[in-house]
Amino acid sequence: MLSGKAVLLTGASQGVGRGLALAAASAGASVVITARNLAAAESVVEEIQARGGRAAACRCDATDRAEVEAAVAVALAEFGRLDALVHNATSRFSGKKALAQDITDEDWNDQVAVGLRATFHCGQAALPALRETSGTLIVLVSNAGIEGSLPLVVYSAIKGAQRGLVKSLAREWGPVGVRVNAIAPVAMTPAMGKFFDDQPEMKDYIATGASLRRIGEPEADIGPVLNFLVGPNSAFITGQTLLVNGGATMI
Numbered sequence: 001m002l003s004g005k006a007v008l009l010t011g012a013s014q015g016v017g018r019g020l021a022l023a024a025a026s027a028g029a030s031v032v033i034t035a036r037n038l039a040a041a042e043s044v045v046e047e048i049q050a051r052g053g054r055a056a057a058c059r060c061d062a063t064d065r066a067e068v069e070a071a072v073a074v075a076l077a078e079f080g081r082l083d084a085l086v087h088n089a090t091s092r093f094s095g096k097k098a099l100a101q102d103i104t105d106e107d108w109n110d111q112v113a114v115g116l117r118a119t120f121h122c123g124q125a126a127l128p129a130l131r132e133t134s135g136t137l138i139v140l141v142s143n144a145g146i147e148g149s150l151p152l153v154v155y156s157a158i159k160g161a162q163r164g165l166v167k168s169l170a171r172e173w174g175p176v177g178v179r180v181n182a183i184a185p186v187a188m189t190p191a192m193g194k195f196f197d198d199q200p201e202m203k204d205y206i207a208t209g210a211s212l213r214r215i216g217e218p219e220a221d222i223g224p225v226l227n228f229l230v231g232p233n234s235a236f237i238t239g240q241t242l243l244v245n246g247g248a249t250m251i
């Protein structure tokens with residue numbers, strides 16, 4: 001499906017980002033893996049290469065415009081093009097549970113930087129290359145940004161704001177052939193695994209809350225949706241949020 005295309009992902013060294021990278025590479029894309037931890041990004045590159053795929057690693061803090069621009073430059077230098085930039089990176093505070101009155105400025109500012117400012121950096125840096133390929137910007141959001149979340153007030157606000165930014169960019173960039181969409185996944189990740197270790201009862205609660213009665217897998221369940229949005233079969237879809245959560249949230 002993605003043969004000949006090049007995809008750059010932020011926050012792709014583990015969890016959903018890693019699964020998306022593996023799925024895109026398996027579909028034939030050349031993939032640039034970025035993360036703040038270069039060694040972790042290189043580990044995913046090794047996985048892809050072991051499967052016969054093409055990949056490169058680049059350290060990138062998505063809150064730093066220069067580093068995002070450098071990552072786009074790596075994609076162009078390594079693979080000669082950029083067909084999709086996927087912004088998946090999240091703040092270190094994203095899973096922090098706190099009531100609104102207990103949230104600190106540091107918590108708020110870091111999540112705004114990684115969720116909103118970095119999304120804008122990614123879009124601005126990638127736009128010239130995406131115009132050349134009629135490519136796409138894809139942002140990973142969350143069901144929390146649709147329904148709200150009692151213990152994750154800031155995270156919910158940021159994810160909801162990302163959806164507004166996706167729609168605005170889709171309207172602005174549609175006339176030049178660039179699509180912008182979002183994916184709201186529910187999938188098993190190391191962070192979720194740690195959460196279940198601390199609160200084992202929540203695993204069944206979350207799984208039974210989904211109509212399909214299970215938690216998704218990053219590569220197998222979320223990856224094909226990314227490939228669809230990058231590939232030619234979604235050429236008439238933009239400004240949308242695809243909920244990939246087994247029916248936990250329906251809109």
